[in-house]
Amino acid sequence: MNATKPIRAAMLTPPGRGAVATIVVWGDDAVASVERWFHPASGKSLGQEPVRRIVFGRWGSPPGEQVVVVRTDDTTVEIHGHGGVAAPMAILSDLRAIGIEIVSGHEFQATRISDPIQRAAAEQLAQAPTLRTARILLDQYHGALRRELDEIERLRASGDLQAARERCERLLARAEIGAHLTKPWRVVIAGPPNVGKSSLINALLGYERAIVFNQPGTTRDVVAALTSFDGWPIELADTAGLRTSDDPLESAGIALAEQELSQADLIVLVLDITQNRTEADARLCEQYPDALRVFSKCDQVTQQPALEQGLATSAVTGSGLPELMHAIVARLVPHPPQPGDAVPFTTPIVDQVRAMHSQKSDRGRFNTECTENTEKALRKTES
Ligand SMILES: Nc1nc2c(ncn2[C@@H]2O[C@H](COP(=O)(O)OP(=O)(O)OP(=O)(O)O)[C@@H](O)[C@H]2O)c(=O)[nH]1
Ligand SMILES: [Mg+2]
Known part of the structure; x- marks a missing residue:
């Protein structure tokens, strides 16, 4: 029997x-x-x-x-x-x-699936938050990454290390995208108090997530919400207005905001167009030189700021918001992958491509180690 x-x-x-x-x-x-x-x-x-x-x-x-x-x-x-x-x-x-x-x-x-890369793609695919990220993962499921890694192996085996290195570089340039196919990019809205940060996040989300009030120091906690711009998953975080404060509660909110800023993938620094520029504004711009600078309340002025100074927006009329979303995407994903492109989407794979790029790994080491590490990472995610 x-x-x-x-x-x-x-x-x-x-x-x-x-x-x-x-x-x-x-x-x-x-x-x-x-x-x-x-x-x-x-x-x-x-x-x-x-x-x-x-x-x-x-x-x-x-x-x-x-x-x-x-x-x-x-x-x-x-x-x-x-x-x-x-x-x-x-x-x-x-x-x-x-x-x-x-x-x-x-x-x-x-x-059902023996290739760990294909298996990892299948599992991430089930968690893809948008159609765009699902398409990229589907390409990897259908072998885009596996074929690229095999090609790199082939080039290395044939002694064409330069070509292999270039392909590794191309893959590594997409590592950030790969890391954000199921995990959203973290975009933090920051700036002085009362400039309209909470109004801006609500306008970007399309619903009233954060409290808006006409007094400075309204937002204390970090208020975050998930959304997507152009198919890229994004977590928008609103923070307490940045200033020196004697109020312990507000100071705690500012400390939280600063911690949030240190972990952001992108900072959107908001300044109020209706106010004169202060030394505090200048300090913030200096402190966060890579931030995307935005002017708020532009419905209140007739003359709009020059583009190189910052993006003009209004949470009241919605003007400048599509441009802001576009600018956020352009900063996070300057070179989006084309259909069928290989994207390394797990940390162990990225680590292995880095090792191959620096030529520390021996020939033939990639496939076994990548497989083991991918398995380990998957087991970790599960437990
Ligand atoms: N006219 C106009 N008013 C705005 C705009 N954005 C915000 N405001 C007003 O500005 C005030 C402050 O707005 P908030 O969004 O609470 O500002 P905030 O930066 O989050 O403030 P804190 O949390 O205190 O740091 C409110 O009275 C809003 O109605 C805008 O685009 N145009
Ligand atoms: Mg606020």
Whole structure:
């Protein structure tokens, strides 16, 4: 008698909010096991349906949760149900109750995809926050990065180290993009008190996230919100106005703001066009020379500032906001990858490309080490 493989189930969609959650069940008796809970509307057994036929039905005793189920091969079934936390957890708990082992999505991918780079791309793809980042990860899933790394290996093996180094450089130039395909860029809005930082963040987000008030010192905590500009995921953070203050609460807010600024991918420094420039403004500009400089409240003046001084914006009329979004993107992603370009999207891969670039690694070392490190990093993310 043949030994049957244990039946396992895993959630493929990331935890948290989402319209649809996907659970996969695989193993020799996967179809029969799913049928213990799944009642197809057609009344026809799942095993009789052709592979890849989408079957609508209910899960569990009446009235039952509405789900669609697909048999993707003879031993694998996907269950697509309502997203969120409670609904998929209930299905997993029902599966566990009939002896199915619940494992991570990574374990399922490991049974299907042998290349760790492709596997990492599949896993990040499930977490891609925008279509643009999903497209880039899909290119890596389809082998863009693997082909590039193989080509670098080939060049190194043939002794053409210069060409290999140039290709490494091209990859490393995209490392920042690769690091922000699932993790947003952090853009911090800073400036003196009452210049309109909170108004600006609300206008950029399109909703009232931060409190706006006509007195300086309104914002104390760091207020952050997720958005995307031109398909790039961005976390915008509003901060307390920067000034010397005797108020301990405000000073604590300013200390938090400074900490936030030290970790920002980009600082947007806001100055009020209706006010005369002060020494404090000049000090801020000196302190953050790389910041993107923006003038606020430009609806209040007739003469707009020269472009080289800063971008003219108004949170009230919305003027200058598209230009500001464009400027933020241009600073964060000056050279966006083209379709099909290789993008190194995990830290271990970037580290290995760096090592190859500095020619510290020996020939042939890349593939094994990269594989091991990628596996290690993935295990770390999971735990
Ligand atoms: N006319 C005009 N008023 C603005 C604009 N932006 C902000 N304001 C006003 O400026 C005042 C301060 O705005 P906030 O957005 O709270 O300023 P802030 O920089 O966040 O202030 P703090 O949190 O105290 O540092 C409010 O009265 C806003 O209505 C603008 O573009 N045009
Ligand atoms: Mg504020």
